[in-house]
């Protein structure tokens with residue numbers, strides 16, 4: 001069954017509202033899983049599965065899909081959903097003793113109708129608050145907000161609070177594993193990661209330094225860029241669209257594309273789909289975050305699009321002229 005089919009005929013089972021008139025709808029998605037629909041009055045929308053607290057769709061005002069979701073995604077627990085924005089927590093990748101990418105993407109989150117006050121403002125936003133309650137019975141809680149802003153921007157905010165009463169610290173790594181939809185991976189450039197150090201997952205996590213040019217893609221890539229700037233741009237020349245990522249509390253950035261051979265080896269990924277996706281993941285990996293009891297961490301990612309490649313520093317006509 002195609003995912004699109006489910007998206008086109010949502011059966012609304014409940015709706016909710018937070019203050020400021022922000023409304024969301026709770027409906028059934030693929031395999032009867034609960035999902036939340038967010039619609040901004042200006043036309044943008046997003047869908048969030050409670051399974052994984054996982055954003056599976058983000059559309060702009062023209063209803064164009066901006067995230068990649070594999071046509072082979074199973075959307076069936078306990079497997080994580082292939083595409084959208086999985087949350088890797090409390091462990092990124094194999095950097096620890098847990099299963100790959102931790103357990104948050106394989107758990108059922110719940111809607112939090114009475115969230116602990118979020119410091120971010122909610123004016124003119126459509127949003128939903130989710131919470132992951134750990135099953136181990138300890139006292140850590142993980143609230144997560146997904147919001148759409150007036151310009152169609154998608155904002156994710158996660159808070160992690162150590163409410164342990166036994167005095168034990170809590171350490172974790174984290175990533176918003178965003179799969180961007182791109183027209184043709186060979187035509188895409190990533191700016192903002194030039195000259196940075198990275199750990200190459202394809203070379204036993206060895207450390208290298210990136211060259212001075214924007215990243216382009218012609219083979220498998222799986223790198224963790226370290227101490228990156230807060231803004232990264234993905235330029236899709238063919239679509240004349242640039243994605244902008246702004247992040248806070250997430251110093252690292254993973255860039256991943258499985259390319260042909262690995263794509264064929266993944267059961268939940270189409271053989272040619274690597275051509276139409278790129279993961280650029282806002283993350284905290286190299287230096288795990290450690291919280292003492294009572295401490296809270298906040299991570300934030302804002303995704304937006306600019307309708308041409310002119311937001312690139314190199315291509316900005318103002319800057320080019322200014323440089324003459």
Ligand SMILES: O=P(O)(O)OC[C@H]1O[C@@H](O)[C@H](O)[C@@H](O)[C@@H]1O
Nearest residue numbers: 093100101177201222254256281
């Ligand atoms: O197949 P998974 O567990 O969703 O992981 C996909 C990829 O996720 C990326 O973040 C990792 O850097 C890759 O090494 C990994 O292959």
